[in-house]
Amino acid sequence: MDHYDSQQTNDYMQPEEDWDRDLLLDPAWEKQQRKTFTAWCNSHLRKAGTQIENIEEDFRDGLKLMLLLEVISGERLAKPERGKMRVHKISNVNKALDFIASKGVKLVSIGAEEIVDGNVKMTLGMIWTIILRFAIQDISVEETSAKEGLLLWCQRKTAPYKNVNIQNFHISWKDGLGFCALIHRHRPELIDYGKLRKDDPLTNLNTAFDVAEKYLDIPKMLDAEDIVGTARPDEKAIMTYVSSFYHAFSGAQKAETAANRICKVLAVNQENERLMEDYEKLASDLLEWIRRTIPWLENRLPENTMHAMQQKLEDFRDYRRLHKPPKVQEKCQLEINFNTLQTKLRLSNRPAFTPSEGRMVSDINNAWGCLEQAEKGYEEWLLNEIRRLERLDHLAEKFRQKASIHEAWTDGKEAMLRHKDYETATLSEIKALLKKHEAFESDLAAHQDRVEQIAAIAQELNELDYYDSPSVNARCQRICDQWDNLGALTQKRREALERAAPFNNWMEGAMEDLQDTFIVHTIEEIQGLTTAHEQFKATLPDADKERLAILGIHNEVSKIVQTYHVNMAGTNPYTTITPQEINGKWDHVRQLVPRRDQALMEEHARQQHNERLRKQFAAQANVIGPWIQTKMEEIGRISIEMHGTLEDQLSHLRQYEKSIVNYKPKIDQLEGDHQLIQEALIFDNKHTNYTMEHIRVGWEQLLTTIARTINEVENQILTRDAKGISQEQMNEFRASFNHFDRDHSGTLGPEEFKACLISLGYDIGNDPQGEAEFARIMSIVDPNRLGVVTFQAFIDFMSRETADTDTADQVMASFKILAGDKNYITVDELRRELPPDQAEYCIARMAPYTGPDAVPGALDYMSFSTALYGESDL
DSSP, X not given: OOOOOOTTTTTTOOOHHHHHHHHHHOHHHHHHHHHHHHHHHHHHHGGGXXXXXXXXXXXXXXXXXXXXXXXXXXXXXXXXXXXXXXXXXXXXXXXXXXXXXXXXXXXXXXXXXXXXXXXXXXXXXXXXXXXXXXXXXXXXXXXXXXXXXXHHHHHHHHTTOTTXXXXXXXXXXXXXXXXXXXHHHHOGGGOOGGGOOTTOXXXXXHHHHHHHHHHSOOOOOSOHHXXXXXXXXXXXXXXXXXXXXXXXXXXXHHHHHHHHHHHHHHHHHHHHHHHHHHHHHHHHHHHHHHHHHHHHHHOOOOOSSHHHHHHHHHHHHHIIXXXXXXXXXXXXXXXXXXXXXXXXXXXXXXXXXXXXXXXSHHXXXXXXXXXXXXXXXXXXXXXXXXXXXXXXXXXXXXXXXHHHHHHHHHTTHHHHXXXXXXXXXOHHHHHHHHHHHHHHHHHHHHTHHHHHHHHHHHHHHHHTTOTTHHHHHHHHHHHHHHHHHHHHHHTTOOOOOOSHHHHHHHHHHHHHHHTOOOOOOSHHHHHHHXXXXXXXXHTHXXXXXXXXXXXXXXXXXXXXXXXXXOOOSSSOTTOSOOHHHHHXXXXXXXXXXXXXXXXXXXXXXXXXHHHHHHHHHHHHHHHHHHHHHHHHHHHHHHHHSOOSOHHXXXXXXXXXXXXXXXXXXXXXXXXXXXXXXXXXXXXXXXXXXXXXXXXXXXXXXXXXXXXXXXXXXHHHHHHHHHHTOOHHHHHHHHHHHHHHOTTOSSEEOHHHHHHHHHHTTOOOOSSHHHHHHHHHHHHHHOTTOOSOEEHHHHHHHHTTTOOOOOOHHHHHHHHHHXXXXXXXXXXXXXXXXXXXXXXXXXHHHOEEOOSTXXXXXXXXXXXXXXXXXXXXXX
């Protein structure tokens, strides 16, 4: 299979089999190529005073072919053979083909013999190869070259023309408007573009070709009828013709280069302004959130109920789990954006960005510090308040219970003591009343402890700021006043000691103890209560014997009364306690014992569950805590060690970031266990030293550290690429930096940095001149006055002279080209030469030009250029 190729242009070259197909399928294409290529060759050969008539005949001896190559390359070829023999012709053609090959074009299956023999197909293929190499290959537009570059140039130049849409080098040109637009864009005075109609392609094509030949020195390479009469014009013919327009307007390339430089500079400024606006908004939003949140955290007004305080605790959990973490990320992103922006500004020769008043990084850090100060101790305060309210609820219930028991016991006692039954009693009745009173006195003494307990509980409720203290105090006061009154009344009645009273008191005390509420937080505490209860149960058999003995005595008394017909007011004049009361209270004690068993058993189960929760939390926390610490250390090592390129470090760090983000479900699971612990009112955990807050803070620091470290490496890559720093230089910078970074913090303090500079040959003494020089350098490497020098700032400083950046003067010179050497530029010129977005950017910001040569609407591109670099205000 015959074909030809080119190493450098193989993306737009066409194999010979395509030539076969082209020529066989559409003879019109051969006609167009023959005509175009002939005209193209003649446009160059005429510079040497000659031309060709028949492309396959006139190149057969190789003489005009060698001449064509000399004209278009500007170089001398080997001396041609002047003989008429076939061998001489082959020698000349080979010299031409060798020259083409020497320009990096690989020719396949285009042999000298075919050219000498007048092979049309091969001759056209050879000329196309020459056109590609010398007319199209070196076209470069915005990092694209050759065919793609030429197409992009056409699209850029015809973009303002709404009825032109250049997508290829065949049918996009059939209506002729593309050719006309190219001419009008560069020489608007040559064509009245507004009068052209899309439905009149012949007129359009002839207009363009005639104007190009007459005014632009581009020979007519095609006939309009050839293009209109072909369904798909030949791509190579159109490309050759269009490339002639490109080269004809190469003088305008200066303007294009100038426009490209301006576009590049403006794009940098627009991106920087966007980053500045993003920073300002993010900073403003974050500061506003902090401002709203701090008063909430500083509000330490306690609630009156456990439920209300637990709701506060739940709100705080939501704050730490849902609301604060995104803000931690925002703060980190804010610092990353700020550092990236400052790096880009330094690299593009722009002044450092100074945020608006109150939105500096230091302002954010100060506000964040206030937030964390307000947050500090808030959870501890909440838990202490819940503990206090739990204790208060317990004490208040205990107070109500003991007060009710006491008030029930005292009911009717004052009336009994005030009863003057002794005034009409006989001597024997007086003796009985004395015995009865003595028994009451014993009962009264037994209740003294309860009154003291009630008073002590009321005192503790007051000390713990119980919200309903006034009613507690009033009730306590009534009980104490009544107690004092009972004591005074008791002095007026005295009776003998009786045996039933202590047992009755024991039963009343037992009933009170069995109903007593309890509050415990550990298995050990509940086990203590259970042991005490078991000891109490062990005394019940002896107590039952005592009860039966008392009831036996009572039965004996009843028998004596019945046998001797003793006349008594009651069954026993010596006591107020009846057998029915003793039995009733005993039955109540026996009912309370199993209830107490059940309550203790349930509490024991609850404490076992709490212990499981503690161990469950601790098992995870004791793994997560060290994992976070290990990751922090590993990230630190990656960022300061010099393993591989910066891209390797970045890849390594991103893998770390991925593994860290994938760990998040474990943090969430721990948060869930922590919530269960708090809802169970568990306040301590002996199985771990890690609290949830430790883990939260560590996790947030880890996410922040990995993000910052990735950003540092990205900025180092930006700096390296912008300043052309080699990997070896970067390693040297890192080695010097690490040597003086004694504490491995990733930053140098002022003294460390000074020592580093001295070691690198900087003459910085301790004299006033040396101090002033060091202060100047510190202002460069630490513009925010944080007192530390980062590695990024260090490499910026060490390589500050090597960056190839645009300057205000260069941009000014570029605008001057677009303005046609005028000292001002017009709106129309800006819109014609620049993309719409960037043209409008300039128009909105350029001040009016006020020089003596000003015209209406003139704009001052000079002050605008200096403003781009911070040398004046924009």
